[in-house]
Amino acid sequence: MATLSSQTRRAPWLFLLPFLAVFATFTLYPLIRAMMLAGQQTFGPGYTKWVGGSNFAALMNDALFWTALKNTVVFTLGSVFVQLPVSLAMAMMLEAKGLRGKGVYRAILFAPSLVGVSFAAVLFALMFEKRTGLVNQGLHGATAWLSLLSGKDLAWSLDFGWLEQHVMAALIVAALWMYAGFNMLFFSAALQNIRQDIKEAATVDGAGPVARFFHVTVPAIRPVAAFVVLLSIIGSFQLFELPYLMLNGGAGPNNRGLTVVMYLYQVGFETGDLGYASAIGWTLTLILLGFTIAQRMTARGEEVAR
C-alpha cells in the first residue's frame, strides 16, 4: 500500500512532465523574456540596450503604428459586421426544418476554412489581380447587362484596383470566403440546442418569423454569439499572412495593408529590433485582454440578471 500511494503521488508529475518542460521553456520563459525585451532596444538576437519605457512612449507617437492599428480595426469591423451576419444567416438556412442535403452544404461551406492562410493568400492575390483576376472578371460579366440596357459603360471595371487602392475590402472578402463557414458551425450548433417546443409554442402563439428570430433565436444563441464575436476579434487583430503575402511581402501602396502584427514582424525581423516588436506585442495583448475581460463581464452580468 505504501508503494502504491507513493506511486500515485509521483504519477501526476510524471504525466505532466513532457508538457510542462516544453510549456515552461517555450511559453512561460519567452513570456517573461517578452516583458524584459519590451524595455530594451535590440539589433538582431545578439545586441541589446536597456531603454525602459521609451519603447511604449515611442509607439504612442509612431504614425505607422497608428496606421496599422486603424487598418486592423477596419478589418475587425468587417469580420464582425459583415462576416458574422453571413455566418449566422447560413447557419439558420442550414438548420431549417426539413432541409435535405444539409451534410453536403455544410461540407462545402466549411471546406475553405481548411485552406491554410498562406495558400489562400496566393489564391486571392491571383483572384484580385486587375484584368486576369476572377473577381473583376466575374463582377464585369455579372454587370455587363447594365451597359447593354443603358448604352453607357456601366459594367464593373476590369481595372478595379483591389490590391492597389482597396486592400482592406479585398482582405474582408478573402476572409469572408475563408472563415464564414467556420463560424457558421458554432451558430449551427447553438441553433440545434434551441428547444423545439419553445419554437413551436411561439408559432402557436402567433409569432411571425421576425418575432421568433428576436424573441426566441437571439436570446437562445446569445452566449455562443458572444463567444464567436470574441474569437473573431482575437483572430482579426492577429491578421498578418493574408496581406503580407497578397501584397508581396510588404504593406502595399501607402501602407494601406499594414496591420499590427505585420508591423511587429517588420520591426522585429526586417529591422531587427526585437525590443520594439515586443512592445507592439504587449500592446496587442493588452487590447485583446481588454476585449476578453469585457466579454467575460457581460456574460457574467447576464447570468446574474437571469
Place this chain on the structure above:
Amino acid sequence: MSQASTQTSVSRGSSMQASRRMSLWLTHGVLLAVSVLTVVPFFWLFCGSLKTNEVFLESTFIPRGDGALGFAWNRLTGDNYARLFTDPELDINFGRSLLNSVFYSSVSAVLATLFCAMGGFALAHYRFRGSKLVTALVLAAVIIPGPLLLAPGYQLLHNFGMLDNAMGLILPALAPAFGVFLFRQASISSVPAELLEAARIDGSSEVGLFFRMVLPLVRPMIGTFLMITFLGVWNNFIGPQVVLQSRSLFPLSVAVAELKRGYYAEYGLQMAGTVVSIVPVLFLFLLLQRELVSGLTSGAVKE
C-alpha cells in the same frame, strides 16, 4: 419530432404546407448560390493549374474549342505539376517541401496530442500540491496571442542554436495550453474516477491505467486534437518563415510563398503549387469532418 410536426401542418391545411415548401425551395436556392460562390475559387484554381500563361489569359475556366462538350481539352496540360516536382531549374524543391510538411505536421500532431492528453488527465484526476497553480497557468496561457512570443521565441531559439533547424519548429509546437485544457475537460467528463480506483485495486500501475483505460475513453478528443494540430502545423506560415532559412527545410506554406515571389508571372505554376498544398488536407479532413466539427464546437456550446 418531424412526424409530429408534419401532422400539425397537415391539420392546419395545405396552404401552410405549400408555403413551407416554398420557403424550403428558397432556402435551397440561396444555399446553392452560396455553395457555388464557395466552390468557384477552388475550381478556378484547379483550371488555372492546368494552363499555360497563354491559355490562362484567354479563358476564365476551361478554354472553349472543338473538343467534347465544346471545350478545348487538349489546351489543358499537366506540365505545371511536372515542373513543380522535376524541373531542376526551379529553385524550390517542391517534393521535398511536401515531405517536410507531412513530417512536421504528423510528428507535432502525435507528440502534442500525447503530451496534452497526459497533462490534461493529470490535472483532471489527481489531487496534488501545485495542481491549482498549473491549471491556472494553463488557463491563463490560452489567451496569450502567438505574435507576442515571436520575438522572445526567436531569441530563445537563437540561444539554443535551434534556428534553421527542424527541432526549432517542432519543439515549441508540442505544448499548446489549449490542448491540455481540452483534454482536462474530456477526462473530467468521460473518465469515471471509480473505474480508475477499481483498476488500481486490481493492481494496475498508473502508467498502465493511462494507456489502457484513459486513452480509449478520451478517443473522440484524440481524433479531434490530432486533426487540429496537424492542420495548424500544415497551414502555419509565420513559424517556419521566422525559424527556417534553408530552402531544403521549407514546408509547403513557405515554399508556395516563395513560388509566388520568384515566379510571380507564371500563374499556372503558382496555382499548381497551391493545389498540391491544399488538396491532401481538404480530402482527408472532409472525410473526417464529423469528428472535427463536433470537437471544434463542443467547447463553445456545452456550458
